[in-house]
Amino acid sequence: MKSFFKVLSEWRNKILGYFVISIVGVMVITVLWQVFTRLVLRSPAVWTEETSTYMLMWCGVVGTAYAYGQKAHIGMEYFAYKLNDRHRSMLEIVIAFLVGFFAFRVMLVGGMNFVRNAFVNHQTSPTMGIPTGYLYLCLPISAFFIITYAIEFISKDIAFLARKGEK
Numbered sequence: 483m484k485s486f487f488k489v490l491s492e493w494r495n496k497i498l499g500y501f502v503i504s505i506v507g508v509m510v511i512t513v514l515w516q517v518f519t520r521l522v523l524r525s526p527a528v529w530t531e532e533t534s535t536y537m538l539m540w541c542g543v544v545g546t547a548y549a550y551g552q553k554a555h556i557g558m559e560y561f562a563y564k565l566n567d568r569h570r571s572m573l574e575i576v577i578a579f580l581v582g583f584f585a586f587r588v589m590l591v592g593g594m595n596f597v598r599n600a601f602v603n604h605q606t607s608p609t610m611g612i613p614t615g616y617l618y619l620c621l622p623i624s625a626f627f628i629i630t631y632a633i634e635f636i637s638k639d640i641a642f643l644a645r646k647g648e649k
Contacts, residue, residue: 509537582632593621
């Protein structure tokens with residue numbers, strides 16, 4: 483039977499993956515509609531540019547969380563693979579801690595400040611008039627997932643180091 487955390491991790495990966503795919507799908511449909519209305523109908527839909535920009539922002543930020551969880555993010559692995567397993571695990575713990583700290587401090591705390599300020603100041607998008615706080619929500623949501631991945635990576639590396647110490 484799979485552990486609770488393994489099942490939780492699989493669900494998190496599926497949710498993020500399908501969410502990013504959905505965002506890309508909406509963005510593609512929006513851009514296709516924009517091209518169709520501009521070239522065929524000769525009357526471009528004004529909302530499409532802003533919508534595709536917001537979708538691109540959400541895709542980039544939430545996609546970053548997904549990529550981090552899949553360990554598909556950009557990294558300088560050349561030097562890490564020169565280290566032995568024990569030192570590589572220690573390095574990965576430090577890196578995961580720094581990433582988690584950045585996600586917490588900058589993306590979660592700073593992102594929540596952006597969201598709060600946007601709603602409090604009634605900031606709206608210029609074309610569609612929707613609150614820009616919804617645009618900024620991608621930061622704390624993505625930060626939450628990055629932090630959970632960082633915790634998972636740290637715990638796996640600590641468990642690996644503990645097993646190595648038993649030998």
